[in-house]
Amino acid sequence: MNPVVAIDGPSASGKSTVARRVAARLGFAYVDTGAMYRAVTWRLLHEGIDPAATEAVADFARRMDFRAIICGGATRLECNGPILPEDLRSPTVSSAVALVARVPEVRARLVEEQRSLRPLAPLVMEGRDIGSVVFPDTGHKFYLDASPEVREARRHLQGEQDAIGRRDDIDRSRTVAPLRIAQDAQVIDSSSLSIDEVVDAVIASLEKVGLRHSPPGGATP
Numbered sequence: 001m002n003p004v005v006a007i008d009g010p011s012a013s014g015k016s017t018v019a020r021r022v023a024a025r026l027g028f029a030y031v032d033t034g035a036m037y038r039a040v041t042w043r044l045l046h047e048g049i050d051p052a053a054t055e056a057v058a059d060f061a062r063r064m065d066f067r068a069i070i071c072g073g074a075t076r077l078e079c080n081g082p083i084l085p086e087d088l089r090s091p092t093v094s095s096a097v098a099l100v101a102r103v104p105e106v107r108a109r110l111v112e113e114q115r116s117l118r119p120l121a122p123l124v125m126e127g128r129d130i131g132s133v134v135f136p137d138t139g140h141k142f143y144l145d146a147s148p149e150v151r152e153a154r155r156h157l158q159g160e161q162d163a164i165g166r167r168d169d170i171d172r173s174r175t176v177a178p179l180r181i182a183q184d185a186q187v188i189d190s191s192s193l194s195i196d197e198v199v200d201a202v203i204a205s206l207e208k209v210g211l212r213h214s215p216p217g218g219a220t221p
Contacts, residue, residue, distance in 0.1 A: 002122040006130035009144035011167045012151035014190045019126035021199045033127035036110045037101045038088040043079040051096035061105035102174035131182035141185035150191045
């Protein structure tokens with residue numbers, strides 16, 4: 001069974017950048033599950049389906065053709081056709097993705113896809129429910145956090161305008177797989193830390209339990 005490093009946390013906690021760099025240092029595949037929910041959101045908008053119309057979104061999720069393909073240490077996404085990475089960060093997608101992510105049928109389909117990647121490669125997977133729902137059995141769980149003020153400032157620097165507080169409320173209050181800290185996760189507050197400092201802390205913790213760089217095609221347990 002390939003190892004999985006789970007990195008969870010709220011919006012703008014730094015988990016995407018940290019997960020990507022940790023994956024590069026370990027030689028693992030990097031999986032951004034948030035991008036999967038954004039891909040579904042983009043396709044819904046493209047097909048004229050209101051992301052707030054829960055039943056319509058659920059029906060779409062039941063019939064959509066969604067694929068995550070590991071390629072060059074990252075994942076390429078298809079949702080009823082190819083999805084371009086630059087489409088995923090548009091303001092309309094950012095403002096609607098939390099509504100889509102709370103729909104149980106969407107989550108069930110994407111969790112199925114996320115779990116299907118484990119046999120293919122050792123993974124660093126980031127999201128909001130990786131350690132608590134997707135891979136609760138992994139022994140490598142991290143939860144990154146930062147103050148709301150710091151996270152809001154990071155979002156603005158990234159050129160995105162989605163409201164952190166609103167996204168947090170939706171993520172934490174949804175009935176299926178709400179954002180929460182897995183009981184055995186290591187919590188890292190990145191408010192006053194650089195990305196390199198957070199990455200070093202994660203790598204140091206993994207090395208203590210023997211998880212080190214994996215050569216192509218293999219995994220160090």
